[in-house]
Amino acid sequence: MKQLFSLLLATTTLLFGKPLLGAPIELGASVQLTGQFANTGRYYGDAYQFAIDKINAAGGVKIGSTREKLVLKMLDNQSDVNLSVRQYVQLVSQDKVNFLLGPFASDFVLADSAIAEKYSIPMIQGGGASDQVFSRGYKYIFGTLPPASDYFQSTLDLMGQLKPAPKTIALLYADDAFDVSVADGTRKAIGKTSMKIAVDQRYSSKASDFNSMLSLIKSQDVDAILVAGHETEILNFIRQSKTLNVNPKLYAFTVGVPSADFRAALGQDANYAFGMTSWVPSPALKDDYFGNAEQFAAEYQKRFGYEPDYHAASAVADVEAFVKAIEAANSVDPAKVRDAIARVDFDSLYGRIRFNAVGQISLPQTVVQVQKGKLVPVYGPKGAMEKALYPMPAWGKR
């Protein structure tokens, strides 16, 4: 029996270059470990490795009667889209990884997912939420970030409950795939409320000077400002709103607020800002490998020296989704696993993982607010949570 098994192993190795059984399962990823997106890219790099280590420690992936370990082959794309595309081709065709994990940022995902589709290798990514990623009819790409167009929905719901109700909104957004999707969706959502858009401005992703927009907002007497952009811009925005003494009743941002070094860079000025996260490290989110989200956050902080946020949690979910799919399909055949991914439905530290028909997950955003330096959830999927501090006191009165 044993001899037969060895013979079978040898034959499959000879025929397929990689033994079908009895070999570690390789996950390939090209992540922004250096370059201008590195400070978010690192969440993915560290989380992928962390998840794989945890799963291996628990015995690995169960296929048939054996358990296989996971191996991560990660490359640094230096925040260069063209390089990341080339690296994914290398991972697929030279390193012959079994499956792909995605990079951060919709721009990267848009380009890299084309490789997954071209070579028919499933890719699960937690970095790209723009609508375009999922509107091309691709079959091999799945995403664990909720759709961009829904990002401000919870915030708008919260605003509907605040007193005195905000009436006018300024909508500012960067001109990249993700933020434009957010803005389009938000515009529609605002249209369904009684609030009006007073300022609707698209700005260049590389902008560091918001003075003109802030001056315009100030002159229009706007109640609420919604900004869809990148951390660096939002940081500049908040600082410049202080120096120009712009005092809306509320301002909310798509990114930045949940991350610790963002709040550290702003110090006191971060107070009262609203943000959103599809994930809070709550013990209610149970996980097969990490116990629960709170434990995960503590261990992550201990191992890597910084707090995880939804990027990291989403990355962990990607790895776990692959494991569940491989186990359900009982094979590493790309087509079978792809079908299994489309059918997964399980709970993880990130939330419930289940992909819709186009491959996207659906997770409501929790609105958070910075109160006295701490991140406080104020509005979640089940409605109001802690009390929101509203309206925001003027800069001079804090």
Add this chain to the structure above:
Amino acid sequence: MKLASTLALSVVVVGVLATVPWWGSAVLVQFGINALILATLAQSWNIIGGYTGYPSFGNSVFYGLGGYGVAVGMVQFQLPFAAGLALGVFLAVLFAFLLGLPVLRLRGHYFAIATLGLAEVMTAIVSNLEIAGRNIGLILPLLKGDTLFFELSLALLVITTMTVAWISRSRFGFGLIAIRENEEAAAVMGVNTTLYKILGFALCSIFAAIAGGIHAYWITYLDPTSAFDITLNVKMIIMAVFGGPGTIFGPVLGAFVLSAISEVLATKVTSLAGIFFGLVIVAAIVFMPRGLADLVRRFRQQGWRYFQANIQAHRV
């Protein structure tokens, strides 16, 4: 005699390269396509920078226009690839004539900066054009299989190099070289400097545009930053300068050598790849500013003193 042997060798090399998609790994093919496109860009720069002596930092505009021609043509107008390429070339040549005319009146570093400015302006303009998908860019239809792209890139490089070879022996080429050496004297001798410069610029634009079009279709994704990539400008210049500007094979050699080293670093020691490029530039400019071609030729006579001689000639 030398011509015949060079020709024979080239034919053999091209023939072997053409078969790569059938026996090479997918990574090799991919590397090949990148290197071939970069070599074409370096060679096209050679025409205006190496032969004519006008260091253009704007070839990325032609590259980007070629890419957008293909993208807009295929995505917005459902044209076939060849038609998209034609559109891209048309846009690039138009740009070369319209903007070449005022900009080619400038000299030396003013010309370089003007072309750099043009590259920035085009990026900014295209990122505001609705038809080009603004800053988000366009997603092209997916074509499985790299063989077509490899062969096209190879053919493009061959044609570009043959053009450069023709230039080096033609009256047109001598005119360009005369402009490089002493423009006033060339004008006095009867060379129509304006016409020649514009034609050189336009020739560059054609090859750069086709290269851009092929690249866009291959990557299936195009946005203003990657289409008009400013660092691409410097890369193609470095490759041409490293290989030997004003020679026929220099830029090709430079492109392949630098691409190979860069690729190895990017895939094996990824953290060093970024700094490698910068260090190579600094070292090359200090020790071998006239390129590999010159190095190969002079090293035989001078040996290691070649490097020292270069420094002595250029230091203060």
Add this chain to the structure above:
Amino acid sequence: MQLLWQILINGVLLGGLYALMALGLVLVWGVLNIVNLAHGALIMLGAYACYYLFTGFGLDPFGALPLAMALLFCLGYLIQRCVLNLVIRAPMFNTLLITFGLEVVITFLAQMIFSADFRTVNPSYAGANFLWLGATVPLVRLLAFGVALGLTFALWLFLDHTALGRAIRATAQNLTAARLYGVNPRQLYALTFGIGAALAGAAGTLYGVVSQINPYIGSGLTGKSFAIAIIGGLDKSIYVLVGGLFLGIVEALTALYIGPTYTDVISFGILVVVLIVRPTGLLGRTA
């Protein structure tokens, strides 16, 4: 009307900061004929110097300014002495390429040493502002404007009225003649580049207070500095004030009346137009 006035104030103050950024570039370009593509990277280093002096030693940014300038001066001196002096008599294009290489190296090293996290310099008065004739004037930007004026004036004084300054200008005009007068060109070039780097350091220090710092801000700032240098003109250091103000006001107006995504189109468009029509800049003498 109120809004327009505020925008103009914004533009003028932005222009002051811009002028400060371009000052070092203009000096090195106008005097040494070196087109320094690493200029933005030096500004970035100045910003980090201020950051570490502020967070490490509690030094107020304006107090840290001279220190940051001194640090950058030493770096600039070394760069010129050890690297750029070796290629300075080569075709000018070569220095352009080599400074690009330096930019890549400096940015990469900065990321390795400082990490990609972004930083801010947040003194207690970072958000201070006051009302003037109906417009809100941020204090720090006003101070930066003042520093720009002061340094421009100081530079002019230095170049025109000190022996060293005259020696620098003489060497730039005629190397051989200057040598005959006993000037040591290697030393002099290095000093000049060092001063240019010090000015970049000053700009970086203030930049860190109004914006945020990360290793990648360099290339964008280099581009802007170029536009300002060309638009103003390279002949006299005071022209950079004009160039900076012009660009600052135009950008502020563009952002409001045309759209924030068009500022680069306008900035670089003007750069190209000025180069084509008046290469010596708005104020420079016609060549």
